[in-house]
Amino acid sequence: MRITAEAKQETRSRILEISKRLFRDHGFEETTVRDIAREVGMATGTLFNYFRSKEEVAIALAEEALEKARLQFRRKRHQGATLQEDLFLHVSTQLRALRPIRQFINPVIESALATPFPESGSESSRRMRTEQIETVSSVLNEHTVDPERWSMTVPIYWSLYVGVLAFWGHDSSPKQEDSLAMLDQSINMFVAWLETAG
Amino acid sequence: MAPNIAELIAALPEDTLDDVPQISDDRLHAIFEQLSTRPVPVGSFQRLWAIGGLQAKLTFAYLAYYVRTWFHSSDNKEQQLIETNLRAAFKTLQTMGYLRGAVMKVGQILAASPEILPDQFAELLEKLHFEAPPMHYSLLREHVENELGDDPGEIFDDFETESFAAASLGQVHRARLRSGESVAVKIQYPGIARTIRTDIANLRRLLFPLRISKDWDSLNAQFGEAQAVLESETDYEQESASLKEARAAFREDDGIVVPRVYDQYSTRRILTMELVDGDDYKKFLASNPSQEVRNRFGELILRTGMRLYFSHRLLYSDFHPGNFLFREDGRLGFIDFGGLRRFNDEEWALMARDGYFAMTTSNRQDLLDYIQRSLMFSDQEMEARPDVVGVVEEWANYYWQPLRFDGRFDYGDPDYFRLGASLWKKAAKLRVLRQRPVNIFAHRCNFELCALLYRLRAQVECRRIYEEEIEALGWLV
Numbered sequence: 001m002r003i004t005a006e007a008k009q010e011t012r013s014r015i016l017e018i019s020k021r022l023f024r025d026h027g028f029e030e031t032t033v034r035d036i037a038r039e040v041g042m043a044t045g046t047l048f049n050y051f052r053s054k055e056e057v058a059i060a061l062a063e064e065a066l067e068k069a070r071l072q073f074r075r076k077r078h079q080g081a082t083l084q085e086d087l088f089l090h091v092s093t094q095l096r097a098l099r100p101i102r103q104f105i106n107p108v109i110e111s112a113l114a115t116p117f118p119e120s121g122s123e124s125s126r127r128m129r130t131e132q133i134e135t136v137s138s139v140l141n142e143h144t145v146d147p148e149r150w151s152m153t154v155p156i157y158w159s160l161y162v163g164v165l166a167f168w169g170h171d172s173s174p175k176q177e178d179s180l181a182m183l184d185q186s187i188n189m190f191v192a193w194l195e196t197a198g
Numbered sequence: 199m200a201p202n203i204a205e206l207i208a209a210l211p212e213d214t215l216d217d218v219p220q221i222s223d224d225r226l227h228a229i230f231e232q233l234s235t236r237p238v239p240v241g242s243f244q245r246l247w248a249i250g251g252l253q254a255k256l257t258f259a260y261l262a263y264y265v266r267t268w269f270h271s272s273d274n275k276e277q278q279l280i281e282t283n284l285r286a287a288f289k290t291l292q293t294m295g296y297l298r299g300a301v302m303k304v305g306q307i308l309a310a311s312p313e314i315l316p317d318q319f320a321e322l323l324e325k326l327h328f329e330a331p332p333m334h335y336s337l338l339r340e341h342v343e344n345e346l347g348d349d350p351g352e353i354f355d356d357f358e359t360e361s362f363a364a365a366s367l368g369q370v371h372r373a374r375l376r377s378g379e380s381v382a383v384k385i386q387y388p389g390i391a392r393t394i395r396t397d398i399a400n401l402r403r404l405l406f407p408l409r410i411s412k413d414w415d416s417l418n419a420q421f422g423e424a425q426a427v428l429e430s431e432t433d434y435e436q437e438s439a440s441l442k443e444a445r446a447a448f449r450e451d452d453g454i455v456v457p458r459v460y461d462q463y464s465t466r467r468i469l470t471m472e473l474v475d476g477d478d479y480k481k482f483l484a485s486n487p488s489q490e491v492r493n494r495f496g497e498l499i500l501r502t503g504m505r506l507y508f509s510h511r512l513l514y515s516d517f518h519p520g521n522f523l524f525r526e527d528g529r530l531g532f533i534d535f536g537g538l539r540r541f542n543d544e545e546w547a548l549m550a551r552d553g554y555f556a557m558t559t560s561n562r563q564d565l566l567d568y569i570q571r572s573l574m575f576s577d578q579e580m581e582a583r584p585d586v587v588g589v590v591e592e593w594a595n596y597y598w599q600p601l602r603f604d605g606r607f608d609y610g611d612p613d614y615f616r617l618g619a620s621l622w623k624k625a626a627k628l629r630v631l632r633q634r635p636v637n638i639f640a641h642r643c644n645f646e647l648c649a650l651l652y653r654l655r656a657q658v659e660c661r662r663i664y665e666e667e668i669e670a671l672g673w674l675v
Binding site for chain 2: 076081084085086089092173175176177178181184
């Protein structure tokens with residue numbers, strides 16, 4: 001019997017849904033691939049056809065969330081926004097979309113976002129980083145930031161971006177308000193750097 | 199083992215802001231002038247990097263001065279103070295950003311301890327009260343969505359993305375509710391309230407080596423008090439409750455407008471209230487108002503404090519000019535209620551009721567008995583410290599002078615204002631305020647009120663207002 005692409009997609013979505021619940025209820029560390037397979041009702045070997053590790057499952061969940069965030073970012077951008085505002089919006093929409101998986105954002109950072117370089121890691125982590133850099137790049141271009149400086153800009157932006165994500169993952173302040181302040185400061189710092197470097 | 203006082207002083211560096219180059223008086227003056235006239239810089243990369251350390255440095259600079267003045271009486275004390283203030287103010291303005299509220303609040307607490315009465319710093323704080331750099335709209339809308347559950351554009355029929363007023367802890371935006379009312383939405387910078395709590399906790403920790411001094415208990419109690427007041431200023435739910443209580447305290451014919459709160463759009467971090475029209479005091483004074491108009495507003499300001507005090511046992515300790523609006527219709531807008539402190543029964547009985555009777559008696563011994571209770575002095579201490587008793591008596595008479603005056607008392611008289619400042623300094627030197635934590639707030643309230651009325655050059659029928667306000671208490675004989 002052949003499995004249709006549609007059925008495959010459905011199974012994949014089910015794996016993601018169930019994993020999200022297991023990670024949330026039992027913790028990322030405590031959940032094994034075997035637990036996920038059992039809950040989905042498939043052999044562990046079959047699950048490996050979809051995801052090679054639980055980290056990949058987490059990355060796929062993050063990718064889905066970031067896709068939603070991208071749409072939100074486009075929808076929420078407003079006329080006359082400054083570079084700070086656009087960059088802030090870009091990251092804050094991500095944080096909002098990633099909220100359901102905040103508890104296990106660390107493994108995502110470690111396995112997919114640790115470096116900005118698109119050549120390393122799994123296919124989906126490469127996609128995430130590329131999308132990220134392209135969006136930031138296009139925002140900078142729209143605000144007429146000289147693309148010549150891009151090679152220096154990426155590592156700086158990336159360290160602030162990952163720093164904010166990691167901070168947010170551990171943020172115990174009410175409604176993660178400290179992360180908003182942290183993001184605001186980081187973006188200000190980044191833009192100030194662009195200005196002084198220019 | 200904790201260091202003794204001498205060791206502690208020796209350990210304090212003479213210049214804790216050691217990365218600020220030494221600058222001459224002229225240069226300091228020029229910097230101050232320059233800072234007073236230009237907008238607050240939002241900072242560069244290097245400045246922003248330095249932000250974490252700034253707070254500690256500022257705190258330490260003030261602390262160093264604070265501790266030194268307890269034990270030193272050098273001739274150049276005044277000079278040292280001015281330099282410390284200006285350098286701190288300079289550094290503050292350079293890096294004012296996320297920490298602006300915290301830095302300002304910490305500065306204010308120390309400023310409330312009158313060993314340091316930093317006029318220069320206070321003037322800068324006042325400026326920042328109006329001109330702090332704003333949160334941008336992307337940050338705001340995210341914060342509003344976290345607090346109120348939706349984008350401001352969805353919640354309100356109209357929301358102005360530019361703020362129209364800045365406060366030390368946030369900023370205020372005009373908006374219109376879907377039901378049509380114009381409102382002011384006060385939004386606190388995310389996380390600032392907890393930053394302040396941390397500041398105070400750190401300050402207390404820094405002061406801990408002083409616990410062996412005889413003043414420790416009262417100093418510690420004052421910090422506790424300061425902490426409580428600052429926390430109340432950062433909790434908009436509490437401010438909302440105060441607003442409602444104050445709104446109920448004034449009648450239509452009082453001429454005092456307190457905005458209504460919209461609970462549905464308010465949280466601990468966001469306060470949505472009716473938009474009250476009016477000019478701020480700078481615009482008001484720039485319009486060169488007549489003496490009659492100045493007097494009227496002066497009386498209304500005095501009435502706000504007295505009404506809350508006598509009818510509601512609330513001490514309004516924040517007579518900042520930015521908290522009032524001067525309306526064309528002659529009414530006063532009273533718009534900020536972060537600085538309210540409620541008296542407990544004991545404090546109320548001592549400060550208001552017994553204070554009234556002590557000040558209105560013709561028998562000086564009654565007043566001295568009252569001072570003894572207020573200072574918590576034994577009979578021996580009363581004998582041994584005529585200097586302290588003398589200052590408190592002088593001070594009590596100073597504040598009562600307008601209340602005893604028949605007709606309009608001229609708060610614009612510079613001699614009267616200067617006398618108050620010199621009494622405060624004298625009292626501070628003798629540390630007469632330290633016995634009861636509430637004292638420092640009561641005097642801050644009185645002195646700020648005098649300062650505000652002085653600025654307005656108002657002539658006020660103090661006694662009449664006072665008698666009207668206490669009439670209901672049945673104290674008048």
